[in-house]
Amino acid sequence: MKKNYPPEYIQIINRLLKDHAPLFWAALEDCSPAVGLRINPAKTSLVELQKDLLVEIEPLPWTAHGAALQETGDLGKHPYHTAGLYYIQEPSAMVPVAVLDPQPGERVLDLCAAPGGKTTQIQSRMKNEGLLIANDANPRRVQALSKNLERWGARNISVLCETPRRISKHLGDFFDRVLVDAPCSGEGTFRSDPGEIKKWSPEFSRRCCRIQDEILWFAAKMVRPGGVLVYSTCTFNQDENEGTIARFLGKNLDFRIDPIEPVQGYSKGIQLENAPSIDFTGAVRIWPHLSQGEGHFAARLRKSESSPRLPSSAIQDFSLPNPENQRIYSHFFGNTLKHTPSTEEILPGSRKLKSFGNRLYWIPDEMPSLKGLNIRHWGWWLGTIQADKFLPSPALASALHPEDAQLVLEFSLEDPHLLTYLRGSPVSDSRLEDMPEGWALVTCSGYPLGWGAVHRGRMKSYIPRWLRSN
Secondary structure, eight states: OOSOOOHHHHHHHHHHHGGGHHHHHHHHHHSOOOEEEEEOTTTOOHHHHHHHHTOOEEEOTTOTTEEEESOOTTGGGSHHHHTTSEEEOOGGGGHHHHHHOOOTTOEEEETTOTTOHHHHHHHHHHTTOSEEEEEOSOHHHHHHHHHHHHHHTOOSEEEEOOOHHHHHHHHOSOEEEEEEEOOOOOGGGTTTOGGGGGGOOHHHHHHHHHHHHHHHHHHHTTEEEEEEEEEEESOOOSTTTHHHHHHHHHHOTTEEEOOOOOOTTOEEOOOOTTOTTSOGGGSEEEOTTTSSSSOEEEEEEEEOTTSOOOOOOOOOOOOOOOHHHHHHHHHHHHHHBOOOTTTGGGSTTOTTEEEETTEEEEOOTTOOOOTTSOEEESSEEEEEEETTEEEEOHHHHHTOOGGGBSSEEEEOTTOHHHHHHHTTOOBOOGGGGGSOSEEEEEEETTEEEEEEEEETTEEEEOOOGGGOOO
């Protein structure tokens, strides 16, 4: 073992894996970190993306939308990444959502969601039907979460920056499924990020356990009777995995482990000596020497159907846009968009259009009131009203199709004007000379990238700063 692992960590792994421990250490030293991506099924497929990107991919056994790669290279800077066609994600990190198995039409909470990999995976499986609330208590991390969801084209979603305690008090047992991808000691990241090794200590792991216990306590209160709670980490030690589940079940007698169906690459959970009555083999572990991944743990817990319901103070009380804002939005829609199946629900006058300050949102029917919570996005952010004008959002562009817009400026990957647009610079293109003034949906190979404002034969780029190329 060339890396300088803490002796306590070495003892933990050797005790868990016994005769298989040498294979684990060899994998950490001799193999490259596992890398992967997950496609946005609303925009592409693995077959199409492999052909477009000219990369070798190996489909993963636990998700139809994910694949392992030899390397990601510059895929994070590719225009297709900007357009939300895929999310670069470590393969085993896709396991918890596969275990959660969210369904269209359900109410789902991703409680520790940033930076958004698992949230976008949940959203894809829900197919924009139902309600998804994504939360992260860290204000800086929740910014990345919001941006990734905007890029993904998510509609049926709200983003919070709150504590589990406050959400549970506000919403009660509102959700069909809750995912807790908990803060942990990160032992599964040691191969991909050796700097994490220096942060590890037995005391750090114990602090993580206390945080995990608190988060799970409040997460349980938000699961409806008969609903599902999935707990996951990217670490290996039992205190933060099976141990956390044992402590949780000891205090929440209306929950039980719901065994996870075997899949190639899954290893069973490991029994705890001090909890012989709990069958942990229904949980899942990903080991880097046995599977395509850096390491993960996931357990699915199901709440009893007979559990008493908890009260909620969240009765929907959203405000319709005032007449002036409705007029401004109606003018934008009439000059920019077309009436298509994709824009049907955001037609001017729709009862799902709500105002929050100077922002206009589309709100799913299932959305409760979130008033009193720290909200980053109330729903699908359509745009902002400034100086009597409607500025369309990047979230609106990424959820549309070229046929939804009246003006479309299409670039090929080879077009030099594409890079100009992605840098945020004004675009001068001969096609703009005959194009009427107004908002244009900018696309690459038919995939929306964002907005541009056409004026006098030029186009001002409205690609968000955080998506701009250097």
